[in-house]
Amino acid sequence: MRYTDIAIIGGGLAGSTAAAMLGRAGVPSVLIDPHQVYPFDFRVEKLGGAVQLERFARTGLAESVLRSSTSDGENWIARFGRLLDKAPSQQFGIMYDALISAIRSEISGPAEFICDKVVEVTTSAERQTLVLASGETISARLVVLANGLNVGLRRMLGIERQITSVCHSISIGFDFVPVGRPAFPFPAMTYFSERPSDRIPYITLFPVGSRIRANLFTYRQADDPWLRAMRHNPVETLNAALPRLRRITGDFDVAGDIKIRPADLYVSTGYQQPGIVLVGDAFATTCPVTGTGTDKVFTDVAQLCNVHVPAWLATDGMGAEKIAAYYDDPLKIACDAWSNAKAFNFRSVSIDSGAYWQAQRWARFLVYFGEGRLRRLRSGRRQAAVTHAMAQTP
Template identity: 35%
Template sequence: MNGAALPAHSGAGGRGRAEAPEIVIVGGGFAGCAAAIALAGKGRKVVLIEAAPAIPNLFRAEKLAGDQLPLLEELGLLDDFKAASTPVEEFVNIRGRHIVDISRQLQLNMLYRDMIKVLRKRIPAQVTLRYDRVEDIVTGEDRQRVTLAGGETIEPRLVVLATGHGEALRRKLRLKRARAHAQQTISVAFTLTPPVDGFMFQSLTAYGESQGDRVDYISLFPIGADMRANLFLFSDIEDRRLKAIEERGMSALLELLPGLRPWVGDCGWVGDFASFPVELCNVENVVRPGLVVIGDAFRTSCPAVGTGLSCALVDVVCLRDLVGSWFATPGMGAEKIAAFYGAPRKMARDFSTHALAFRRRRAVADESRAGEFRQAAYYLARGLRDRLRRFAS
């Protein structure tokens, strides 16, 4: 029965079934919660089902910037995130002992679980939030069947799959997951406490120092009184440098990025080391009746590029803009669903995220002399641009 098509709508659910909502969203992470808010805002009857009753302390995005801020504004959520985060506007960007440039843009820093808390608080009362595991989804032209862990079924017209990296439901739905690149991104996070005289920067990015070290960059940014660190490497989880940082803290970090030394002074090492490998994957045979796949469940993005939340937000906005016309006519056939994946805004965001991930990997992993020269020229040009800009202003 898994993945099979359901017959046309036969009325209300049978014994043990809840009253049918219009939309069931599976997964209450960033994408699922934002979708619940946006779709309820369009007057849809939504049930949001999340497996974990307490918000887990997952290592995911820890900052919001760039197009994420206007997207949050578009969804009426920006002020909530501003109020709950630590904002920064100035970034010192270094490579080795040299300052590449100093850049300015608003960035809102907060742990991922706090982002989810902000979103859950904004879920309106008309959304039913249920803590349960969805075990199965069967899709059809007109209605869908969602089966919960206890056997209860719900039959909405549309299912939104927002289960992130979770593989079980994608497998049951026979959604083919394809790896887009052989190289994983290893993301590492930890917290530093300020040195006696405080840090001498608001926020700092240190790029990999030697060609071939597979270090993309480390980003240091404040959350509350502490300095959070996100380090990104194009490597694998067995990389012994990760173990060294976990075991020896700052001394191993400074062996990897010696240029950091004058910037971090005698800062403290909290010891909350976390690492997470991400494969670049997307779902191939995704267009099918009654089901929309959003966020990381649709495509994982490279954490170093920092646009996973942009993709999730663009997914939500595109879905919000389409549901009105979908529910205005009978059926939820594949032709309606295809409009979501073909939405120009979504395609543009997904394409540029993907292209950036490939470009970064190529630049960092290229160990040839030409690659080394290209990287040096890139940082030199950035520095010159910055100096010219400052000279002109």
Template identity: 40%
Template sequence: MQTPLTVGAGAMTRTVTEPVDGGETATIDSDVAIVGGGLAGSLAAAVLARAGHRVALIDKRAVYPDEFRVEKIGGHQLAMLRKLGFLDALDKVACRYDQVLNIREGKVVDVSVGQAYGFPYADLVAMARSQMPHSSGLIVDEVTAISCSDDVQHLELASGRQVTARLVVLATGMAGALAYKLGIRRRVLAERHSVSFGFTIVRQDGRPFDFEALTCYGERTADGIDYLSLFPVRAGMRANLFMFRDPTDPVMRELRREPEATILRLLPGLRSYLGDFRVTDRVQNWVMDLTVVEGHLRPGIVLIGDAFQTNCPAAGTGVARLLVDVDRLCTEYVPQWLMTAGMGLEKISQFYADRDKIAADQQSLKMARFRQALTSRNDIGWDVRRRVHFLRRSLTHRVDQMHPGWLGRVRGALRA
């Protein structure tokens, strides 16, 4: 048979598969089985396990690979991480920065001030997993089938083992095979909505750049560039480029093959800020469809993060949505659901009907459409709106320079 072998791994415990002789199949009992050990699944597992629930976090990778996903967090997202108890751990693994210089056409638009962090996505996932108590663990295996009911859920693993749980949380990102088997379908709202690029740069002379972080907005609608974000990570200055452009356009290949020259050609205003620089690693890119699932209301199972709805990376709402899902599901609904028998539709529907979740989902789609229109629409209405958008930011910045702190006081008065 197959039996789990527990192996210590720093601040967490990993469960791996160790084959032994015999014809029986080991069964792992849990309160909640979380399928997918990326950011959403790992955060959810840590929150629930720290609350004393028996959690089975299942992922086929013991260590999450170096993938191009979320690489910076700031603003309200930090408040959410603090509420969930992860901010101190993030501070230890990420690079903090507090000021972003925002430019367009080589001129300063304004300066954003506020705490933010840059990191490789794999480090963020490792941080989340490290917050799981020693008594909990990661099952390194692959889920091949899920059987759901109003009472107990059964998961079949590739190793031959089984997991039983009262609730299954699908945190599988955009990988939809398991959801498809359950009859859950993904509806495409905008195919190939955006393209993102990620790479790391350093100055040729080895000196630091003259800014903590920088955002350079696109200069021409025809280029389809929303913005290039530069922020510190341990390996250097990380670059995230967000575009609304056909992924088959030759410029995509140029960005991968000759990133330095292509970036300066598309954003010539950057030259005086970057000086002589070079890309130090492989240019990674990601094509994003905007999608939402349908037929997802099933007994004993919930979908969170990208498994439920995808986001536009340029809008910066993906982590906020994910954190709302984790917060509402794991601190509000799951503890209540586990106190009484059953896991039927009347319980599951409460999560999908949550006002905070619905608002975060709707805001994400709204911002996705806004960023695309602000970047790419060249009709007179959006041209005027674009000019007013950047002019308002520039004027606000100039007034704040002449009267430091006035903007903060105004915002504080409006919130009061």
């Protein structure tokens, strides 16, 4: 039997981040995942925004991991075929498998990686026992369940899902290619829907290496024929849904596979148990449209590894009352509530037809337009001042 302090099940974003943080903190840990090299998975494809990057920084991994990403520097905001703003941007494009690889490269002793699958977990208030598919057995003081949407182990432990919104949104990912010219005029762009009836909140275009990646979001049912049309005739379908997009992008094509991922919103129940703690999607999901899922992961893992694990390991036992401190953590509760509220608000402001939501859409349009206008005026004044100073120089 192998002994350790922390056993982490699942080597995606939450699990790999936890393993890297615990290794840096000198906590004996094992990360268990069936993939030695994480395969392609259509999930997080960019990180960005001051709040999200601050949360990432609290893990201690941001500076090194972001070296593997592509920074755009500026993001164009557009709607109705009209450019509203060229906003300074803190977006970093990186495919999910590359992100996980970069984080795993930060794992160091006493944390280690085991390429295997956990088939059985037995918990108690003292030590937890994991049985791997290879037959190896691991004894740990604490199990961190970070296996995302996989429900088998959770159900074995009596942890279930309460679905709050079935197929809340659908994410579509593909490469976006210029036709008849070498590049697009924008470094990155967010183009908002032209009509609520199209059920599209926005499409975001951003660089990952030398290519432009597109993430298109829609609020539809998983069996909607529109998704089949998008898969088989993506350019025609996208032009029909966003007819004035080409005024800014010019003619475009879609390259490579089109990935389509529906997302249910759910929260776990029955998780208040001794010896085990849930992080990331294993605890609760959020809507990819809002981009807050990564915020939740970084908040969960940073609070767990920076605050709660050191306190728990300092005393004997791993009872449910001790682990409750993590679920009651004010920062975690606030982030979960903010993320969940944003999921429903973004859906309503994108597709609801009531007067209030129509006013909200126009208000956002006017805010972006005003910010862009003000930015252009300031830029013009600075340029005029520079020109005047140069003219006065003998």
